[in-house]
Amino acid sequence: MTPLLTVDRLVMRFGGITAIDGLSLQVPRGAITAVIGPNGAGKTTLFNCLTGFYRPSAGRILLHEDDGSERDLTRLKGHRIAREARIVRTFQNIRLFGGMTVLENLLVAQHHALAQASRFALAGLLHTPGYRRAEREALEFARRWLAELGLTAVADTPAGALPYGTQRRVEIARALCARPRLLCLDEPAAGLNPRESAELNVLLTALRDEHGLTLLFIEHDMSVVMNVSDHVVVMNFGRKIAEGPPEAMRRDPEVIRAYLGEEDEEAADA
């Protein structure tokens, strides 16, 4: 099967720093891919390139459409990646609309459809049946994801007032409301307690199995990586150092070296 996304010799430089250095990888369709690597490896930078926040210095990011055509995302303007390529992300440091309620957050994610129905706010101001229907559908869609992620009870609470673990879930729910084809999660398990972390495992597998989503996620928590991912990409210093199924990565000497440093190699082998 063709992959959903191909990253081809991607380079991202910031002045003298080369955060991504000729990275190539593929994101298989309908599977969960984990990106791991030590701090500063360039994982978040990769996400920023994928979602149009950075314009790569070189290389291509190709999205393979269902009809076999492909599209270079590096040419697409930032907000159009979420809208047209349907790649939606979450952030390492949560970025919610804190003063707005959870439900409102989820409606903003459906802005494009609603804004079209409101026709430059005119149909909205006149409260036409067409706009009302779009609004009802958006609410219904949000309600479904709220229920799925166990957020119904906090739907009317300002997002910023929620506990950390819940905020992470809200951010995922919000991304899902943007109807992604590829969902990119930047350290979704960071700051979660073991129970929340286990719930996240269940959620990620459900998104793949029941909703047919392709997932790409960055994670330091190895229990999550080992439990849910189908494919693991290991990065260090902006390069891919290994790639494969999770069990194989656990034993890969390159990976162990990257994580533990050169001196500890013997200790790791022991």
Added chain:
Amino acid sequence: MTAAVISASSPLALRLRDALAVTVLGGLLALPFIGLVTVEEGGALTVRTRWGAWGATLAALFFGRLLLRAALDAWRSRRPARKRAVFSSGDAVLRRAAGTSLLAAALLLPVFFADNRYVIDTATTLGIYVMLGWGLNVVVGLAGLLDLGYVAFYAVGAYTYALLSTQFGWSFWEALPAAGALAALFGILLGYPVLRLRGDYLAIVTLGFGEIIRIVLLNWTSFSGGPNGIGGIPRPSFFGLAFARSAEGRTFHEFFGLEFSPMHRFIFLYYLIVVLALLTHALISRLRVLPTGRAWEALREDEIACKALGLNTTTVKLSAFATGAMLAGFAGVFFAARQGFISPESFTFSESATILAIVVLGGMGSQLGVVLAAAVLVVLPELGRQFADYRMLVFGAAMVTIMAVKPTGLLARREPTVRLNPERSAAP
């Protein structure tokens, strides 16, 4: 659940509480209007109290509100039940009550002060500032874009009407949409270069823009009359009826068979700004719950997250600038029509600062807060006139006090634009 809890949220208890809230607020507002009168005693004006009339007003407010509420509820319950809570929370009850009594006071004001030009004039000024505050609130309070040059759009509106009417004979109502559209265009023109700026940088550039407009108006004498301004701007008419003792067509007092009084025009102007302000209010309240308004607020909360969700932040920003500017343009037209004369002096930075102060003081994004803050900022200096030289001192002290006691503004609580569980939030 205990009986007490049930009774506390029963319709009767809620209605009583609602009526009480209206009475308290209405009473406060009625105190200066009805409770106090000025009478002439030996050539000097003195203030007399009228407790009887005030008490009667309170009773009328209380029972009137109770009846109105009951009638409204009965009417609502006959219509197919919509999923909408009548009383969403105690806070909302209070807000609605405050809004209703403010509206009633605004509409009734000329009834009580029909021959007091000073009060009507001050109230009209207040109306202009409320409208400007609401307009700027879109940009600053909702979209979170700090704009220090808002007065520029007010000037664009005022000069558009002044020029169109004196040069081309356009009427007030013809010029109103044109001026709004032109101001909106200027809003977009300003918006483009500042798209990438935020916070302090944005504030400085918008400040500069405001000054540019003023300096152009000051120096382009052949176009704007320079420092001499533009005079002889026609006053708005009442559907073609002029407010004059005698005029070419029919006059207002002739048509209605009234004795001519110069107060007619002032009262008409007052009602005109009330109507314009109410339209502004309706527009913003509606926009706020539409995708446009939610996008503005999302932009204020987190621009990067907006982009990640596919929002075109350029459009969102420009629409906020354009909407705010358009409303300032409308206010400008009214200002020019009311003054009959405008000059760049009316559009200095201090005007922008006052409007911004109204928004910040009122509580960013709160429409009721803007009214209260505008009242404080417009009426306080008027009351302070006796103190003459100390006026600005008192004014400044009052502002500092308010910001120290309530740094988030008078009314900072945000009402969600949509609720999933209206019934639940009614519970205490």
